[in-house]
Amino acid sequence: MSQMALLSPSELDDxxxxxxxxxxVQFMLTGxxxxxxxxxxxxxxxxxDMYLTxxxxxxxxxxxxIFDISGSSDINRRLQNADRLTFAGKPGGIRVQFQTPAPSLVAYxxxxxxxxxxxxxxxRVQRREYFRVHTPRGKPLMFDFKLPDGSPLSLPIYDLSVAGIGLNAETxxxxxxxxxIKLGRGKFFLPEDPREFDIEIVLRRIAEIENRSGSKVFRIGLQFIGLSFGEEGRIQRYIxxxxxxxxxLM
Structure with missing residues (x-):
């Protein structure tokens, strides 16, 4: 990571x-x-004047x-003499930055x-240009939610981002x-993640798509509302x- 990873003044003022x-702050750092x-x-x-920790x-x-020291005694010495520290990272694909006073050396x-x-x-800066990934087709992930009339519906997931989800539908x-339209809450699981996602959703778009075979399918785009920091991180790690x-494989 370089100085280019630091947030701009306009981002810091937002x-x-x-x-x-x-x-x-404690909750996020613990995560x-x-x-x-x-x-x-x-x-x-x-x-x-930097190192990865x-x-x-x-x-x-x-x-x-509490954070890990550097492997360089020179860096550790200069760090303790600094006026302040700036931490910058990208946990779960989201840019995070914070400042602290100079550190003290402790036993941990x-x-x-x-x-x-x-x-x-x-x-904590996350752009609107969310990266969206196509999910595997062989064994599709399923998304369960209820229609406005209360009837349940389960559809395969076509693509996924931390902003929302795309579903495939024949009709x-x-x-x-x-x-x-607010659709209440939708539920789904990600592979190798035992915790179910239970997220409020809103209908954003419906598009008719023609497959290579010439048949028509529909793509239903849903937006996530109130996704927690932890849920965003879990989705980003899957992506x-x-x-x-x-x-x-390339």
Whole structure:
């Protein structure tokens, strides 16, 4: 990661991206720790004043964040003399950045580590240009939801992003007659993830598509509402895994 990974001044000034409050900040940092997400720590004015680290623990009682030291004694020495630190990472494909005061050296689980005061807030920037991935066709994932009249419907998932989901349908129920219809909650599972997604959804589009065989199918686009940070991360990790597997086959 380089200086180019840092957020721009306009992004840092945009309160839409700011997560504030002790409990909210602790919750997010704990999630990064659980997933072992890595961050780059910037602490000076030149290109060598940085290193890649892993967040280790949140001490909620003392309001401290513990993170791994560098393998370089020179970097560790200069880090302790810095006025402030900037952490930048991309957990779950979402850009995160926060600042802290200078660290102190502590013992953590028998090893050396750094400890800093918890940040008062952090920036979490996710673009509107969400990356969408096509899901496997051989054994399609299924999405279950209810139509406006209350009848259940289960359709195969065509594509997926953290913003919403695309479904395949041979016919479109008459009750799906206009974009913007709230459909309550939809449910689905991702491979190798035992936790069910249960998410509020809104109908956004219906498109008629002609297959190579000449037959017609419909694509139903649904938007996720109120997706949690953790759910976004789970979906993004699935997308990253699919893309990695596809690159390996090329």
């Amino acid at each position: 309160d839409r991206y700011r997560v504030s409050g002790t409990r909210s 990064f720790i659980k997933e072992r997400d890595q961050f780059t720590v910037f602490f000076g004015g030149n290109a060598n 892993t967040l280790l623990a949140v001490d909620a009682d003392d309001e401290r964040l 689980q028998g090893d050396k580590a750094f400890s800093v005061a918890l940040p008062k807030s952090l920036m 479109v129920p008459p009750s799906l007659d206009a974009p913007g 990253d895994r699919l893309e990695r597997e596809r690159r390996e």
